[in-house]
Amino acid sequence: MGRFGRWAGVTMAIALPWLAGAAHAAEGLSVAVTVPASASAQPIDGRLILLISAKAGGEPRTQVTSETALNSPFMFGVTVDGLKAGQSVTVDDAAFGWPTRRLSDLKPGDYTVQVVLNRYETFHRADGSVVKLPPDHGEGQQWAEKPGNLYSTPVRLHIDPSSQQHIAITLDRQIAAITPKPDTEWVKHIRIKSELLSKYWGRPVYLGAHVLLPKGFADHPKAHYPLMVFHGHFPDDISGFRTTPPDPNLEPDYSERFHLAGYNKIQQQEAYGFYQKWISPDFPRFLVIEIDHANPYYDDSYAVNSANLGPYGDAINYELIPQIEKQFRGLGQGWARFTYGGSTGGWEAMATQVFYPDMYNGAFAACPDPIDFHAYTVINLYADKNAYALQGAAQSVERPAIRDYLGEIRSTQRDSNYQELVMGDHGRSGGQYDIWQAVFGPQGADGYPAPIWDKVTGDIDPKVAAYWKDHYDLTNIVARDWATLGPKLAGKLHIYVGLGDNYFLTDSVYFAQDTLESLKNPAWGGEVAYGQRAEHCWNGDPTQPNAYSRLHYNTQYVPKILERIAKTAPPGADLTSWRY
DSSP: OOOOOOSHHHHHHHSOOBOTTOOOOOSSSEEEEEOOTTSOSSOEEEEEEEEEESOSSSOGGGSOOSSOSSSOOEEEEEEEEEEOTTOEEEESTTSEEESSSSGGGSOSEEEEEEEEEEEEEEEEOTTSOEEEEOOOOSSOSOTTTOTTOEEOOOEEEEEOTTSOOEEEEEOOEEOOOOOOOOOOSSEEEEEEEOHHHHHHHTSOOEEEEEEEOOTTTTTOTTOOBOEEEEEOSOOSSOTTOOSSOOOTTOOOOEETTTTEETHHHHHHHHHHHHHHHHTSTTSOOOEEEEEEOOBTTBSOOTTSEETTTEEHHHIIIIIIHHHHHHHTTBOOSGGGEEEEEETHHHHHHHHHHHHSTTTOSOEEEESOSOSSGGGBTTBOTTTOSBSSEEEOSSOEEEOEEEEOTTOOEEEEHHHHHHHHHHHOSTTOSOOHHHHHHHHHSOBOTTSSBOOSBOTTTOBBOHHHHHHHHHHHOHHHHHHHTHHHHHHHHTTTEEEEEETTOTTSOHHHHHHHHHHHHTOOSSOOOOEEEEETTOOTTOOSOTTSOHHHHTTOHHHHTHHHHHHHHHHHOOTTOOOSTTOO
């Protein structure tokens, strides 16, 4: 799950396309946002996001969180098309807002105000669709950090929506470019142009990866190595790997999620501990990679082919991974490849194994995003009529989206989706529900993802749900195609989830387990485990608290991987060159 309206019928109602240079005539509170003349020689497309925070310090753009509806700043979104530099756009009650629906719903008080413009570019895709989307610029599809995006200097103001108050804001700043991480002795970075994705998107598209080299790589030129693909959200480098002890000058923080003081130091210590294991004499020598496949919709592609993102699955598996194995001496055979990850990475690990069953010898899916859409978090896409509320005869009850470790609800389904709708219409928020829709769904008539439900009302579209079932409900696909998949998947699928998962991902695993255990000829032969009192990112270790086990992905599954290799490697396989 991420740390995260897109349809034509909704757009006109909630985000009027302001004409360039025409400041909307507003009554009551309004904010006029000006793009300076020096900002761009060409008209600008994008999403204007007005942020209003009760906090006196900091920048509101850094305070946005999807983890709770209680602490985010007020947000209001407007789509701009063809806005010329030097002209203004007015944000007023026509803008879609969250957690208050309208600007005029704010209570009088002192607020910090800031505006960000998430810039779009026009893509002419190979299927003939033309869409305006925010390209990734190395930041992992984060609009508040995206290089080239314009934003304003925060200003503290007294706001009274009952008055005829008109606030003027200039987008006087621009986010700077990101410096790529340098290669080190242990970590190398690779970047290739994907011909498959470039053809689909109608422009050059690149895939990247961070490669963790085993000890002795340079000293053993004849050794070839198994490959472990660690799937997850956008990585800016190999995660959880540190060659030096924790920084003694690091100021300890406090983890609200895990209720631990100094969690930043714990993370550094565990990362250093991984390095010490990695170089120890008895640790097997592997290649580990994390993939950079950020795209115009999200911080990664979910590592599959899809109608809205293109052939990312084929590009990763048939272009990127062969190049990595060639350059860094991978064994390059299915028995010697494994995939694992948590959350989004858990779904990707299982999906990669299912859609490319011969390429991998095992998948370890921890706290996976929904692998059975009978439980799309708390929503049954095949039976429910509405995603946001349980409907009764006399009343309705809002569905939860996020809970804390005690089960208290921090955000509802409506909250999560309305926040995304502020950040972008047509599925362009870069948020969790929008990427699920982009990956799992068909294209709509306008070229953007067809909505699984109305973003304002929450009413589910059963035709789109049927498409999701046929193409991306992993449990359904495995069961439907077991006659051919069974011999290729038996014993390869391992699934782990906490019973207190913060995003309600446990139920999906329940449904999947029931189905998988019913399969015959062959029996599925996999593994499902549940963590008692474990929250999100529990990855199968019952001996460690969740706060620690989630930091051990690169060592957690090594014993099972070695066991799998020993049982399944074909005659003549290289089992020795990498065991020095």
